[in-house]
Amino acid sequence: MAFNVRRVLLGDPLPTAHEAHHRLAKVQALAVFSSDALSSVAYATEEILLVLVLAGTGALQLSLPIALAIAGLLAIVGSSYYQTIHGYPSGGGAYIVAYDNLGVWPGLIAAAALLIDYVLTVAVSVTAGVAAITSAVPSLYACRVELCLLAIAFVAWANLRGLRESGTLFSVPPYGFVTIFLALIVVGLARLVTGSLAPASAQAIPGVEVGVQSLTLFLVLRAFAAGCTALTGIEAISNGIRTFQKPEADNAGKTLIAMVVLLATMFLGITVLTRLLGVAPLEHETVVSQVGRQVFGTGPLYLALQAGTAAILILAANTSFAGFPRLSSILARDRYLPRQLANLGDRLVFNNGIMGLALLASALVVLFGGQTHRLIPLYAVGVFLAFTLCQSGMVRHWYREKGKGWRLKSAVNGMGAMATGVVLIVIVGSKLVHGAWIVILLVPVCLWFFHSIRSHYAAVAEQLSLEGLKPEKWVGLASRRRHKVVVPVSGIHRGTLPALRFARSLSKDVTAVAVDVEPEVTAAVREKWAAWGHDVPLVVLDSPYRSTLGPLLEYLAESDQRKPNRGLAVVVLPEFVTATRWHSLLHNQTAQLLKRVLVYRRGHTAKDRVIIDVPYHLRR
């Protein structure tokens, strides 16, 4: 039954052989890898404004220089990643680059930063996507958390089914979004130039703190840090080089350039437009939605803008659902995460990673009340930490390789590392009290977690190793052993006889043990034993406290000690299995309890004990 439900929801299992590598043309690849980066224009400008407005609406004019600085940073990081693509043409995530060039710990720090960031990307993208919807349909604002959870569940479900339909279908939202967004900027500027749209000055802003702080350098830096969320997702192409058509690195590099140019244009465009229209942040409507309403009115174009924004943001969340499980499976193979995360599920996706990500992101959304701007201070810390480590690693990479023009390449990546490092410090410094501390705390926790898991696996491997064992010796002992077999019986019936028979086929040293909880039952067992017990002796244990388990465990421990050198200790458990699950609620389940206790118990003696289950199935 459960299997059928699973099948309808997730589809038939896929054989491993189907894991083909579908290669993407540049136009498709741009759509697949750009949604995370491009979607950030939906909220980055607003985040800048939300900080500046703390110093009054007059401070909003600073948004333009800040946006220009971020565009400059974008160019630097873009060139750095262009070089990473050519340096690691087989695909180099921050984890791999840092691990290879800087060592284990920097690699793990990058991994921790990336994992945290994938979770945040889902939470931020989904809340921002839902904000685009609730801006157009304000009545949905009250149930935004539920909408976010629904969106996460939907994306997780699509990924569990195995989202192979990349390419064509997935190109619609990104290109649609780019088209409508560029149209917004062009139409907006044109209408402003022709005078059909009047530039306004910022007005009273309900639901947003205004002018409670003075305009300090610190505030400007905080605004800059908030805007740096525009850069998130830029690393996606360098992780996915292998899915490009040949020559992979060249195609990937060109796609990266296209993406950076688009991103810079859209980000600067919306910031300029926001300034010229005098738009200020509101609680219940996004900045993009306000600009859209002024430029397009509330007609179909406006609705297309909001729908496109929501769609690309949810697609951005989808990017993490590819990245998080992939990275955790790599970490699991390297034994830094539980083994279960390395398993490819029956739809050829990493089920456990997908479900883990969905749960973590949902928890974040609930904790932060589904509000993008409350999540932003946590965001970008991880991204820039990974950027910095990756770029530093690249510097080392070129230095080690010393190939053609390595000095220039080193210099470019070095500038990237410097720039992102400085920004990282700015981000941490300015957002520390607003939530960045959570990430700063989580990174070492992750490291400790990675380390403990790795040590555990190492300890297990060492304990299981055959080092020092000799195969010959192991054979010799095989059949000469005489096992010491104990059969706990509750009565003599068809449920216990097969167990007794099996026990007798095992060894000559079989003892049946009954616990005297109810005298009448014990008397019946003794009576029947004459006929059915054959040569097996019956031991009846007293149970002053009416426990069945206690006396049995005591007896087994004693019997181990009595003749410690004689054969293996074996317990044969007769167990009648009820026809349906709920029938089993009507029985005492002593056999099952005993089984569980015996498997986990050790320490009495140095020896492990073999547990044999002889089931007898009831038909009704």
Next chain:
Amino acid sequence: MAFNVRRVLLGDPLPTAHEAHHRLAKVQALAVFSSDALSSVAYATEEILLVLVLAGTGALQLSLPIALAIAGLLAIVGSSYYQTIHGYPSGGGAYIVAYDNLGVWPGLIAAAALLIDYVLTVAVSVTAGVAAITSAVPSLYACRVELCLLAIAFVAWANLRGLRESGTLFSVPPYGFVTIFLALIVVGLARLVTGSLAPASAQAIPGVEVGVQSLTLFLVLRAFAAGCTALTGIEAISNGIRTFQKPEADNAGKTLIAMVVLLATMFLGITVLTRLLGVAPLEHETVVSQVGRQVFGTGPLYLALQAGTAAILILAANTSFAGFPRLSSILARDRYLPRQLANLGDRLVFNNGIMGLALLASALVVLFGGQTHRLIPLYAVGVFLAFTLCQSGMVRHWYREKGKGWRLKSAVNGMGAMATGVVLIVIVGSKLVHGAWIVILLVPVCLWFFHSIRSHYAAVAEQLSLEGLKPEKWVGLASRRRHKVVVPVSGIHRGTLPALRFARSLSKDVTAVAVDVEPEVTAAVREKWAAWGHDVPLVVLDSPYRSTLGPLLEYLAESDQRKPNRGLAVVVLPEFVTATRWHSLLHNQTAQLLKRVLVYRRGHTAKDRVIIDVPYHLRR
């Protein structure tokens, strides 16, 4: 650890030999058995008033004639039970009397009615007890549900520890309550006579529906039915005759008379006083509390009254905690309830029954918002159903016995049966829509439940029976079998070698099976097999969908079919057991999953399969 917590909470286990029968003197016995019956005076009058007030405060004067009718009923039921005591001197609950004399189904109906009623007694007594507290301390009214749950948990805990301290300690609340309650009546009447307390007329009643209905015969009957809750608990003495000192029946009879006289006096007394003082029901304060404040003021005497009321009510709940587990253990022994309810726990009490009762009563309290008057319509239905069946059974009993004066005895019980039967009809008729329907529905559900459980146990006994088996034949087969052994292996290491060795000691027909999920792992297994596998053939199964379990189960099913007549099918499972529970989260747990599936699976073949667990314990 869990065991130590348990020990501190519940005390050391007690040996069976300690189950002594402590006999009670009449004075002690009255205290032990009367709290349920006597405590009902705390709410019975109020319940009458709450119905009458629906026809306006003028209708309240009818409370006195209704109370007199109930006192008359009490006398009839009291005499009936006096006879039951002498007819069943070894203790005859309604279940036993009805079962013996009327047959299985009436017995089970009585049992169902009693079980339901025990749950309701706990819920009603505890909510009424908490109402006595919140009347004195109104600020606690808001958290009455929590207080109720706390009280239930406390009583359940005391019972799980094994409440052996009956007698002296338990005499304090009942006698204290009787003393302060009689003092209330005497002082109240005296102050009214001397004129130091002025009789008032009923005033505006906040929070209670007033005068919304006309005073019909139906309403009067409903008020009578509500007041009949005063009779609940009267049967307690007849259930507990065996704990009286000799001559048991005589002492029990005398105690019953004392209890009935006390109950009638207190019930009539408080009703009269309520009338004379013009007290009407309020939402946040009980009627008894209002009378107490007027008579005693708000000093220590008033507080003693409220404390005494709360104490005896919680003690009344305690009565059910003795009755419910005892009755369900009798039913479990007769196989009408799950076997687990028949087990005496290690503190010599029926743990499962106690916890079941606590859970059910807590659920009721939460469902009904901790309000006594909302629970009352459900109450008394079960009591009077059990009364009627018990008294009818007694008629049959005397008729069958035909002992000295059987005609008179029959007549007395017959009158009891008639009276309680009529009252039952009145109760059901007048309270049906207010909640009695729930009980009317629950009784057949219980019967169906009893019946299915009994059938299941009968089916199991039949299937396990040795009927038709011959001991000789069973012996013959013992050691001549050649088992067909399969060992699933994931790799060759210290965790799998002991299993292989054990398998080889079992049979010559051993096959090791590996599932090819990861080619590198499989290759490693094949390579090591030459040295370590000895004569055991290794079969590698393909797994196109990357599942370990699926191919294994398929292989086992096929191998069963291939040579169905050859020996027993045995699966030997190597399992490495991690040092701590949480370490096991880091492993795939395939062995455990396989074990569970194999035990429950059947149907492929007609045969059951033996499952052998060879654990290897990791030390860290």
